[in-house]
Amino acid sequence: MREYSFTEAQQHFASVLNEAKREGTVCVKQGDGELFYIKAATSRKSPLDVEGADLGISAAEIVGIVREGREKSV
Secondary structure, eight states: OOOOEOOOOOTTTHHHHHHEEEEEEEEEOOOOOEEEOOOOOOOOOOOOOOOOOSSSHHHHHHHHHHHHHHTTTT
């Protein structure tokens, strides 16, 4: 893991972020010795974000099936 001084990290911030994305983590050290770690976050996807399935039927047919099901349950 590469360590940058605070000043270096400020001057080359985009490069530091790219390196964190590539390598996993980058360390930034302040003048007083305090350390900070920059880590790329993983993208979060909703479990409901799925691809649609081609059922080979039209929207009108789907609406008809739903209406028919509602009429039967009354």
